[in-house]
Amino acid sequence: MSTEKSVGGLKCSEVLERLSDYLDAELAAEERVKVEAHLAGCDACTRFGGEFGAVVTALRARLGRNDDAPPGP
Numbered sequence: 001m002s003t004e005k006s007v008g009g010l011k012c013s014e015v016l017e018r019l020s021d022y023l024d025a026e027l028a029a030e031e032r033v034k035v036e037a038h039l040a041g042c043d044a045c046t047r048f049g050g051e052f053g054a055v056v057t058a059l060r061a062r063l064g065r066n067d068d069a070p071p072g073p
């Protein structure tokens with residue numbers, strides 16, 4: 001299988017490696033930018049499925065918004 005794409009300077013597997021640090025806000029700013037650029041431009045990540053796919057989908061939805069309104073009840 002070769003569904004990996006290089007977007008924003010990172011491959012899907014490299015985004016995967018950084019995702020937990022990203023979610024923990026432990027990633028350097030320049031790395032965060034790359035991860036966000038990848039997620040914004042790559043739809044292959046969401047196809048890894050399972051938990052990772054759900055996280056990516058949620059992140060992409062959040063990145064598409066400018067307001068930080070918390071989700072309502």
Ligand SMILES: [Zn+2]
Pocket residue numbers: 005011012015038042043044045
């Ligand atoms: Zn990807």
